[in-house]
Amino acid sequence: MKRAGFANPWLPILLLVPQLTIIAVFFYWPAAHAIQSSFFLQDPFGFGSTFVGLENYADLLGNKEYLKVAGFTVVFTLLVTFLSLGLALLLAVKADNVIRGAKTYRTLLMWVYAVAPPVAGFIGILMFDQSTGPLTAFFQSLGWDFKLGVVYSDTAFAMVTVSVWKQVPVNFIFFLSGLHSIPVAVREAALIDNRSASGRFWDVTFPLLAPTGFFLLITNITYALFDTFGVIDTLVKGEPGNNPMNLVYKVYVDGFRGNDLGGSSAQSVILMVLVLALTVFQFRLVERRIHYT
Amino acid sequence: MASVILNNLKKTYPNGFQAVHGADFTIRDGEFIVLVGPSGCGKSTLLRMIAGLEDISEGTLSIDGQVVNTIDPADRDIAMVFQNYALYPHMSVAKNMAYGLKNRKISKAEIEKLVARAAQVLNLTEMLDRKPSQLSGGQRQRVAMGRAIVRNPKLFLFDEPLSNLDAKLRGQMRIEIRRLQRELGVTSVYVTHDQVEAMTMADRIVVLNGGRIEQIGTPAEIYHRPASTFVASFMGAPPMNLLAATAAENGAVSLGQDIQVAAGADLAAGRKVTFGLRPEDVALVAEGGIPFDVQIVEELGANRLLHGQVAAQPFTVSVPKDNPATTGRNQLLVRPETVHLFADGVGARI
Amino acid sequence: MMTDTLTETPTLVQPKAPLLRWRVITDHAVLIVGALFMLMPLVLVFTTASLPDAEIVKHGLQLRIGDQLDDNFTKAMFETSGFTDANSGLVMLKNSMILGVGFAVGKIVLGMMAAYALVYFRLRFALFAFWVIFTTLLLPLEVRILPSYEVIQGLGLMNTYTGLIVPLIASATATFFFRQFFRSVPEELVEAARIDGAGPLKFFIDILVPLSRTMIAAMFIIMFVYGWNQYLWPTMITTDEGMFTLVRGIKQITQVLEGTNLPEYGRANLLAIIAVLPPVAIVVFFQSWFVKGLTDSDK
Numbered sequence: 013m014k015r016a017g018f019a020n021p022w023l024p025i026l027l028l029v030p031q032l033t034i035i036a037v038f039f040y041w042p043a044a045h046a047i048q049s050s051f052f053l054q055d056p057f058g059f060g061s062t063f064v065g066l067e068n069y070a071d072l073l074g075n076k077e078y079l080k081v082a083g084f085t086v087v088f089t090l091l092v093t094f095l096s097l098g099l100a101l102l103l104a105v106k107a108d109n110v111i112r113g114a115k116t117y118r119t120l121l122m123w124v125y126a127v128a129p130p131v132a133g134f135i136g137i138l139m140f141d142q143s144t145g146p147l148t149a150f151f152q153s154l155g156w157d158f159k160l161g162v163v164y165s166d167t168a169f170a171m172v173t174v175s176v177w178k179q180v181p182v183n184f185i186f187f188l189s190g191l192h193s194i195p196v197a198v199r200e201a202a203l204i205d206n207r208s209a210s211g212r213f214w215d216v217t218f219p220l221l222a223p224t225g226f227f228l229l230i231t232n233i234t235y236a237l238f239d240t241f242g243v244i245d246t247l248v249k250g251e252p253g254n255n256p257m258n259l260v261y262k263v264y265v266d267g268f269r270g271n272d273l274g275g276s277s278a279q280s281v282i283l284m285v286l287v288l289a290l291t292v293f294q295f296r297l298v299e300r301r302i303h304y305t
Numbered sequence: 306m307a308s309v310i311l312n313n314l315k316k317t318y319p320n321g322f323q324a325v326h327g328a329d330f331t332i333r334d335g336e337f338i339v340l341v342g343p344s345g346c347g348k349s350t351l352l353r354m355i356a357g358l359e360d361i362s363e364g365t366l367s368i369d370g371q372v373v374n375t376i377d378p379a380d381r382d383i384a385m386v387f388q389n390y391a392l393y394p395h396m397s398v399a400k401n402m403a404y405g406l407k408n409r410k411i412s413k414a415e416i417e418k419l420v421a422r423a424a425q426v427l428n429l430t431e432m433l434d435r436k437p438s439q440l441s442g443g444q445r446q447r448v449a450m451g452r453a454i455v456r457n458p459k460l461f462l463f464d465e466p467l468s469n470l471d472a473k474l475r476g477q478m479r480i481e482i483r484r485l486q487r488e489l490g491v492t493s494v495y496v497t498h499d500q501v502e503a504m505t506m507a508d509r510i511v512v513l514n515g516g517r518i519e520q521i522g523t524p525a526e527i528y529h530r531p532a533s534t535f536v537a538s539f540m541g542a543p544p545m546n547l548l549a550a551t552a553a554e555n556g557a558v559s560l561g562q563d564i565q566v567a568a569g570a571d572l573a574a575g576r577k578v579t580f581g582l583r584p585e586d587v588a589l590v591a592e593g594g595i596p597f598d599v600q601i602v603e604e605l606g607a608n609r610l611l612h613g614q615v616a617a618q619p620f621t622v623s624v625p626k627d628n629p630a631t632t633g634r635n636q637l638l639v640r641p642e643t644v645h646l647f648a649d650g651v652g653a654r655i
Numbered sequence: 656m657m658t659d660t661l662t663e664t665p666t667l668v669q670p671k672a673p674l675l676r677w678r679v680i681t682d683h684a685v686l687i688v689g690a691l692f693m694l695m696p697l698v699l700v701f702t703t704a705s706l707p708d709a710e711i712v713k714h715g716l717q718l719r720i721g722d723q724l725d726d727n728f729t730k731a732m733f734e735t736s737g738f739t740d741a742n743s744g745l746v747m748l749k750n751s752m753i754l755g756v757g758f759a760v761g762k763i764v765l766g767m768m769a770a771y772a773l774v775y776f777r778l779r780f781a782l783f784a785f786w787v788i789f790t791t792l793l794l795p796l797e798v799r800i801l802p803s804y805e806v807i808q809g810l811g812l813m814n815t816y817t818g819l820i821v822p823l824i825a826s827a828t829a830t831f832f833f834r835q836f837f838r839s840v841p842e843e844l845v846e847a848a849r850i851d852g853a854g855p856l857k858f859f860i861d862i863l864v865p866l867s868r869t870m871i872a873a874m875f876i877i878m879f880v881y882g883w884n885q886y887l888w889p890t891m892i893t894t895d896e897g898m899f900t901l902v903r904g905i906k907q908i909t910q911v912l913e914g915t916n917l918p919e920y921g922r923a924n925l926l927a928i929i930a931v932l933p934p935v936a937i938v939v940f941f942q943s944w945f946v947k948g949l950t951d952s953d954k
């Protein structure tokens with residue numbers, strides 16, 4: 013609060029009410045509801061429900077299918093996070109080096125930020141199409157009989173590729189802005205101290221980008237967990253079948269399609285705990301994060 | 306330790322702006338050279354060309370008898386102290402100083418010894434484990450110095466290293482830097498826009514203006530025989546009085562209708578010149594001098610500044626603190642040997 | 656003397672310039688490959704949209720301009736598909752606009768109001784309100800999607816713009832952002848305004864809002880893109896085809912491609928292009944605001 017804040021008693025309440033109402037109705041109520049119904053078993057015919065305690069959770073943890081999805085989620089998240097961070101860092105460093113055309117490169121490398129995930133998925137379908145996709149043709153010329161939607165690992169490959177394509181721009185923007193915030197003189201000092209460009213990168217640039225990197229790490233994990241829903245749903249053409257999927261997609265499939273409200277709610281709660289843990293981890297990092305200035 | 310030869314160095318930036326129009330001089334082994342000039346005159350550009358941080362557009366630069374135009378900064382064996390110190394924020398003081406040595410494949414034990422010695426010289430021993438963010442401005446400045454001296458390079462380059470310090474600390478560090486440089490005997494190029502720093506520290510001063518060298522010389526030469534009106538007015542505080550004048554008979558110049566001053570010059574009568582006189586080179590006399598109308602008196606403690614007019618042109622005189630002169634009509638005595646004459650227009654010394 | 660030794664001609668060392676050249680070339684090469692990686696997929700989708708469907712079915716994506724672009728455009732924008740004949744491209748475009756703009760405006764207005772209350776007023780339950788609001792940053796809509804759906808159903812808000820937009824607004828990103836910004840506004844400003852006799856409303860409207868203009872613009876771009884690109888929530892809330900957004904319609908498009916004899920690939924491709932064009936244009940044209948807004952949100 014500002015030192016010279018206004019003392020008006022009712023105006024701030026009036027200002028807060030719309031936000032608080034919406035949050036109460038569309039955030040707290042559903043979140044509480046999810047937690048509550050995770051302890052109940054929904055009658056299949058819609059005649060009420062019975063309290064089952066932690067049974068829904070126990071079922072999940074014993075469910076091979078669920079564990080497989082969880083396993084895939086971990087692999088998928090790690091791949092998407094590290095590939096898109098790595099690619100974006102490479103491009104940002106190069107874009108920061110060049111003088112000619114720097115602005116054009118920046119534009120060309122960031123615009124995909126605005127492409128919706130399902131549209132990215134749709135483009136993926138065309139690129140990886142079994143009979144006519146240009147990438148499929150390319151893989152076949154390398155002797156890889158790529159089959160989107162048929163071979164589990166091939167579909168997963170397409171999911172990772174499309175998700176990375178979609179995520180590189182955000183990371184690129186943040187890395188580039190991180191690079192810009194490194195004082196020019198510090199880099200010049202390094203130029204005098206170290207003749208090797210890669211040495212300068214790892215000794216000076218990379219550590220100074222670490223704060224941006226930590227921030228992006230969390231952002232990317234969240235992206236891979238939640239925002240890739242559109243990519244996955246489009247790539248599997250709404251037919252999960254035997255295809256790979258992540259935890260959020262399974263919440264949707266079980267709850268919305270399979271009508272297993274209790275199980276789906278338990279899954280939601282598990283995800284909530286996961287996100288909370290991530291956030292706490294992030295705040296810890298931010299707290300301890302080296303503020304260089 | 307090395308000599309540096311600048312052979313007609315020119316710099317044109319990619320946007321077409323020419324920042325340096327041919328710098329041509331030699332820096333002797335162990336010499337302390339100060340580049341001075343107003344903001345934007347190309348001091349940093351020239352220094353950064355020597356460092357290898359800017360490409361040289363034209364001309365050759367050699368350090369220690371080797372043309373280094375295309376040599377990377379790291380291979381020129383130089384050390385540089387930046388205006389904002391440019392310390393590595395994620396490294397401790399010790400690591401900051403050791404970094405350049407480490408990359409030059411010097412043994413760990415040797416590095417430790419060198420860092421410890423530099424830290425001792427600069428009074429940084431207590432702070433070796435701190436990060437730059439945990440240091441005061443003056444301490445950071447010393448770390449930047451330490452990073453330069455541990456390397457014992459051929460050449461020190463300084464770009465306004467003291468401009469972020471308060472006046473008192475600046476005075477101390479000025480002496481400190483000069484002492485260290487003498488001890489180590491490392492050839493140095495020092496950029497500043499502060500003429501006091503230039504006068505007190507330099508073996509020789511290079512005065513730059515608009516990308517051109519106006520004069521190179523020892524502080525005494527610069528002060529006593531400024532090569533142009535620019536140098537005359539830039540070096541010295543308060544600056545030299547410059548008046549429009551016309552050459553008269555018998556080596557005198559006339560400042561106005563009926564004011565003639567003996568200047569010991571041998572010029573064709575009627576030639577237009579600029580007449581220069583340092584405020585501290587004139588004396589007030591009771592009578593027989595040229596008229597000086599004082600309008601404002603500034604008390605500086607050790608001396609007093611009288612601001613007024615001579616021949617309807619602004620003029621300043623500096624007198625000792627015990628001189629009782631006040632506003633109103635005064636008389637000035639000009640000694641011919643203290644008069645500087647410059648050609649009208651270009652401003653070159655006559 | 657010393658000066659004599661200095662005037663000796665210096666020995667020449669082979670210039671090292673070519674090395675630097677190579678570095679510049681590789682930098683550009685990497686960037687060009689990266690830019691193509693980003694650009695090519697959409698370029699292919701676009702060029703292919705100008706080809707006749709029969710050809711697309713046979714050969715897939717191609718880098719070649721045909722003569723069917725206007726034809727496919729007409730089909731995409733004005734012809735309907737689906738079961739109820741209600742989702743022409745034009746209708747979906749309108750819905751997307753309403754979602755994007757409605758979401759962005761709603762978010763900014765509510766966010767600014769709440770942030771203003773939190774930063775500039777002495778409020779007894781300020782800390783409590785702060786936590787209530789900022790907890791929402793922790794849980795994305797996706798994890799509470801089913802119960803949220805039930806709430807909307809219970810309120811009878813299925814297939815309405817309100818049901819589409821309002822639940823998406825129930826998070827604090829904009830509030831958080833404006834709170835940060837207001838806190839960075841110099842204290843003296845309120846003090847000066849109060850001395851000048853401005854009340855809280857006048858101060859907000861005459862001083863704070865104009866001061867936040869670039870922040871508002873940046874937020875608008877980010878939020879518009881975010882709203883426009885929503886997928887899961889519109890998929891659940893809109894079952895009436897007349898309410899579909901472009902991004903929501905993508906699913907329909909891919910499903911339609913499956914069954915038919917001659918799938919309308921050209922039309923589908925064009926719809927995909929139309930679905931990305933407005934947000935991409937906004938991001939590209941207002942790049943500096945957008946980038947600033949985005950990177951400033953990194954606390």
Ligand SMILES: Nc1ncnc2c1ncn2[C@@H]1O[C@H](COP(=O)(O)OP(=O)(O)OP(=O)(O)O)[C@@H](O)[C@H]1O
Binds near residue numbers: 322
């Ligand atoms: N990268 C650049 N591109 C174009 N012009 C430049 C560039 N860098 C500097 N200049 C111009 O070159 C001139 C000299 O700049 P330089 O930095 O050398 O000045 P300086 O003498 O160090 O000034 P100061 O005392 O303010 O540091 C200035 O007019 C400046 O505007």
Ligand SMILES: [Mg+2]
Binds near residue numbers: 348349350464
């Ligand atoms: Mg400078």
